[in-house]
Amino acid sequence: MIRLFLLLALVVAAGGNSFSQVKRTRDAFLMGGRFDITIVAKDSLTAEQYIDTVIAEISRIEYLISDWKPETQVSRVNQNAGIRPVKVDQEVLELTERALKISEITNGAFDISFAAMEKIWKFDGTMTTMPSPEAVKKARQKVGYKNIIINKESSTIFLRLPGMKIGFGALGEGYAADKCRAMMLARGITAGLINATGDIQAWGKQPNGRPWRIGINDPFKSNDLVGAIAVNGAITTSGSYEKYALIDGKRYTHIINPATGYPATGLTSVTITGPDTEMANAFSTSIMVLGKDAGLKLLQNFPEYKAFMITDAGKYITSPGFNMEKINR
Known part of the structure; x- marks a missing residue:
């Protein structure tokens, strides 16, 4: 699997805190990329301590599965x-x-x-x-x-x-995010968000009772969004427009088709929502390779996972049940 943090998801924070819990966020460089870790807890000290716990767990996993560290x-x-x-x-x-x-x-x-x-x-x-x-x-x-x-x-x-x-x-990053969510739930942390270089696992709600809302980038307009979605679970995106090779004026995605050895074509980005980040990541990468028709057919066997695709020509394709708040381009 190639690294899949190409489409950077934006966490849109809601304002106001009328509840007794607090939200704390910290970023850390882990598994070769940036993680943003948000924990909702009864007070700031508790939230920061649990962020430490999450970072330690991700580091532990990194020293098991990272292929760029020779000792793993x-x-x-x-x-x-x-x-x-x-x-x-x-x-x-x-x-x-x-x-x-x-x-x-x-x-x-x-x-x-x-x-x-x-x-x-x-x-x-x-x-x-x-x-x-x-x-x-x-x-x-x-x-x-x-x-x-x-x-x-x-x-x-x-x-x-x-x-x-x-x-x-990024499959490993998704696995780490899922492990940390399970760990936090087991310890009584009922809300949080882990952004693993763009692949996100969110659970519970923000302190003001609002859901976590994630923006989906427009691959053809830098810093613009095509939509936003409320998430309680995983959202991952594979894309071909931020990590690529530019050769003779043509952009080649980092996502390789294993059958040919050449970069995948046809789709510029694939966003997947579902319960688990690990599986969502696998689907977003696979569908970039398979293409829209085979991708939609694949997801028919996994109804908990939904897809939003953008073709190389800029066309939007959604699987049944993907509910996005559209934003005009």
């Missing part, structure tokens, strides 16, 4: 690709297992072994020429979720091919 379990899996299985914690094994199930239901549109393509595609502004077809073909040979072997009995992960690499990217 996932990095050790990558370092031993084609060599031997690597023992991992049950938590990492289960996250990998869920990722593989998503690959199956999306026919490979979602694939955590995409990371091998990072060697030839750069989306940090430095890439100015297309990779050669030979380089794309060679890198794509290392991509394929069916070559990720899980052994539940020994709690190991093995990448069958030398040079393979897995990366959870």
Whole structure:
């Protein structure tokens, strides 16, 4: 999975606080990106303490699954690709297992072994020429979720091919957000919001009793919104307009189609709402690859998740039940 914080969701805060609870927000650089953590609690000290707890939990997860830190379990899996299985914690094994199930239901549109393509595609502004077809073909040979072997009995992960690499990217951020929501609810924090570099998990309501409202960016007009939506759950967006390579005047999204090795086309952004950030993120990425028709068909099997898509031509497409307050462009 490629990182998916391209469409930055805007938290629209409601004013006024006539209730006994308070809201505190802090940002932190975690898992390679910015997290904004908001906790609603009985007083400021309690809220700040629970923000500390959330940051500690996200950091713990980061040191399990981040593929850019060489000491993590996932990095050790990558370092031993084609060599031997690597023992991992049950938590990492289960996250990998869920990722593989998503690959199956999306026919490979979602694939955590995409990371091998990072060697030839750069989306940090430095890439100015297309990779050669030979380089794309060679890198794509290392991509394929069916070559990720899980052994539940020994709690190991093995990448069958030398040079393979897995990366959870924003799926891991979504997982962290979901874990922290569950942790906070278990500790009596009935309202909060975690913005994991644009992928959001919100629960409960603001201190004034109003819902959390999230703005959806207009991909064709910087700093404009196409709409807003009240959220109690997850909202994630995958997009092709903030992290990309500009080559010969054409913009190439960072979201790679695993079947071709080239950037996905057809959709400029996909926003998904639903109960879990991890799953919403997987769907938003997958649908960018699958396209609008196959994406809508996929979501028919998962009615808790709704989609709002914007095509490369600027057309809006919504799945049944996606209720957005439109904002004129």
